[in-house]
Amino acid sequence: MKTPSFSVWFTSFAKITARATGRPSAFVLAFAVILAWAVTGPLFHYSDTWQLVINTGTTIVTFLMVFLIQNTQNRDTQAIQVKLDELIRAMEGAHNALLNLEDLTDEELEQIRADYAKLATQARKDLRHGRSDTAVRRVQHAR
Numbered sequence: 001m002k003t004p005s006f007s008v009w010f011t012s013f014a015k016i017t018a019r020a021t022g023r024p025s026a027f028v029l030a031f032a033v034i035l036a037w038a039v040t041g042p043l044f045h046y047s048d049t050w051q052l053v054i055n056t057g058t059t060i061v062t063f064l065m066v067f068l069i070q071n072t073q074n075r076d077t078q079a080i081q082v083k084l085d086e087l088i089r090a091m092e093g094a095h096n097a098l099l100n101l102e103d104l105t106d107e108e109l110e111q112i113r114a115d116y117a118k119l120a121t122q123a124r125k126d127l128r129h130g131r132s133d134t135a136v137r138r139v140q141h142a143r
Contacts (some may be wrong), residue, residue, distance in 0.1 A: 014071040022063065033057075 004012075020026060037054045044050035081102055088094045101109060123133035 008073070011075070014068045014075075018072040021068075030046050 034054070037050075041050060081100075085099045088098055098112070101112070105110075109136060126133050
């Protein structure tokens, strides 16, 4: 039996951790830790070590969570992009040139966005004049 790669393990770990830390109980636990730290302040005479404990703990947790959250966001974004690409591909009359837009340069994306902004402006004008806004029009830069 083949052992799972680190990537598979990390993906699974990131999913589980993201779900767990996004729950209200995780917030309550974090709040309880901060409260316990604050309550122990007088016991430790608000020492530098007492302050260092919370600073170090929160810094480590924040540092690690950044990577877990980014991994989860990357995976979610990729899944959404694939789903959107499939919807574009499956729709008759859709511009297949719009598939995989995330790989275009910023300039190319801006050109296409500007074309769609023009279409939206024209559609709003059409609506104000009682016309339909559902006509299929050519997008200049999607060719």
